[in-house]
Structures are given as structure tokens and as C-alpha cells.
Amino acid sequence: AQKVTQAQTEISVVEKEDVTLDCVYETRDTTYYLFWYKQPPSGELVFLIRRNSFDEQNEISGRYSWNFQKSTSSFNFTITASQVVDSAVYFCALRNYGQNFVFGPGTRLSVLP
Amino acid sequence: EPEVTQTPSHQVTQMGQEVILRCVPISNHLYFYWYRQILGQKVEFLVSFYNNEISEKSEIFDDQFSVERPDGSNFTLKIRSTKLEDSAMYFCASSKAAGGSTDTQYFGPGTRLTVL
Numbered sequence: 176a177q178k179v180t181q182a183q184t185e186i187s188v189v190e191k192e193d194v195t196l197d198c199v200y201e202t203r204d205t206t207y208y209l210f211w212y213k214q215p216p217s218g219e220l221v222f223l224i225r226r227n228s229f230d231e232q233n234e235i236s237g238r239y240s241w242n243f244q245k246s247t248s249s250f251n252f253t254i255t256a257s258q259v260v261d262s263a264v265y266f267c268a269l270r271n272y273g274q275n276f277v278f279g280p281g282t283r284l285s286v287l288p
Numbered sequence: 289e290p291e292v293t294q295t296p297s298h299q300v301t302q303m304g305q306e307v308i309l310r311c312v313p314i315s316n317h318l319y320f321y322w323y324r325q326i327l328g329q330k331v332e333f334l335v336s337f338y339n340n341e342i343s344e345k346s347e348i349f350d351d352q353f354s355v356e357r358p359d360g361s362n363f364t365l366k367i368r369s370t371k372l373e374d375s376a377m378y379f380c381a382s383s384k385a386a387g388g389s390t391d392t393q394y395f396g397p398g399t400r401l402t403v404l
Contacts, residue, residue, distance in 0.1 A: 222394060
């Protein structure tokens with residue numbers, strides 16, 4: 176069975192602080208794909224990153240970085256120097272050989288000015 | 289940049305009525321999906337569609353639900369007899385493929401369905 180856990184329900188930080196959102200997944204497949212999506216207050220789902228199970232290289236995109244650790248089944252997301260516009264719900268998702276995504280419950284990030 | 293569009297943005301209906309939610313996927317995408325998100329909860333997969341047929345569906349997608357691609361651009365979700373618990377945000381998504389580097393699903397803005 177596949178499962179995605181985001182243990183942090185809500186996080187509040189002050190602007191310019193760094194923040195890490197945790198994601199732990201479960202799957203029996205050796206080939207799978209991990210994603211992060213952002214859901215701002217307006218409600219849409221915005222794609223942030225895709226990572227496949229064979230690529231453990233960490234990725235940095237501007238203020239965003241992702242740390243994929245197969246040994247701990249984690250795919251954590253760090254925002255450096257957070258901004259108020261980063262306030263949103265962030266979902267981690269897993270897809271295996273099938274087509275459907277399994278989403279985690281989401282982490283609500285509030286960045287305070 | 290191409291995007292997935294959905295109409296209407298908000299649909300209010302009476303319990304027992306039929307509703308059709310519409311989506312226009314990204315034009316060169318071949319796989320289409322519907323998800324729902326009950327207010328404050330996580331996003332849940334409903335169904336995926338490829339080559340004019342359902343390729344995968346969840347337990348949520350029971351006989352009350354159906355999907356259709358009536359023409360070359362639209363992808364619809366029909367709920368035959370709505371129930372109160374169908375109230376949710378419904379997201380459409382599309383992807384170029386279902387594997388490899390082009391399987392990223394791009395989501396529409398959602399349709400908020402309210403069943404009274």
C-alpha cells in the first residue's frame with residue numbers, strides 16, 4: 176500500500192526564516208515518483224517539483240530546495256528566507272507505476288511579516 | 289504558458305440533481321484525471337482517463353460518477369444524483385504521459401461544488 180505522511184499540520188515562521196516541510200512515504204515499488212505541490216489561499220494546485228526514485232540528487236531552485244533520502248523514505252522541502260507569499264498549504268504526493276497520485280494531508284505554512 | 293481550465297468555478301446544486309463539471313486539459317496532453325478535495329482535507333484521486341476510456345479509478349468513483357471526453361478538447365465529470373457529501377473542490381489535471389519525465393500532472397483551478 177502507498178502512503179504519504181506529512182507530520183506537520185501547521186507551521187508558522189517569521190519572514191526571512193528558513194523552514195523545512197517533512198514528507199515521509201511508503202511504497203513497495205522500486206520505481207516511483209515524488210512530487211510537491213503548493214496550494215495558495217486562492218485554491219489552485221501549483222506544481223513545484225518531480226523526483227523519480229532513481230535520482231537521489233538533491234535539487235535547488237531559487238529559495239526552494241529538496242532533500243530526497245531513500246534510506247529514510249523521506250522527501251523534505253526547505254524554503255530559505257521565507258516570504259509572506261510562501262504562505263500556503265504544501266502537499267507531498269507519491270505516484271508509483273499506476274497513474275493515480277497519493278497525496279499527503281498537507282502542511283499549512285504561515286509566514287508572518 | 290498553457291494551462292488546464294475548469295468551468296464553472298463554483299456550482300451550487302440541490303441534493304439529487306445531476307451536475308457536470310467541465311475541464312479543458314492542456315492541448316497536447318493525453319492523460320486526464322479528476323481529483324476532489326473536501327474542504328480542509330487532502331486531495332483524493334477519483335479517476336484517470338486515456339484513449340477514451342477509464343484507466344484507473346478509486347473506490348470513491350462509484351456508479352454515480354462518470355467521465356467523458358465528448359470532443360477533442362473537453363473532459364467532463366458527471367455526478368448523476370448528488371449527495372451532501374459530494375460537496376468538495378473538484379480538480380481536473382492532465383499530463384503528457386503516465387510514466388517517465390513527462391508524467392507530471394498539471395492541475396486546473398478547481399470547481400467548488402456545493403450540494404444543498
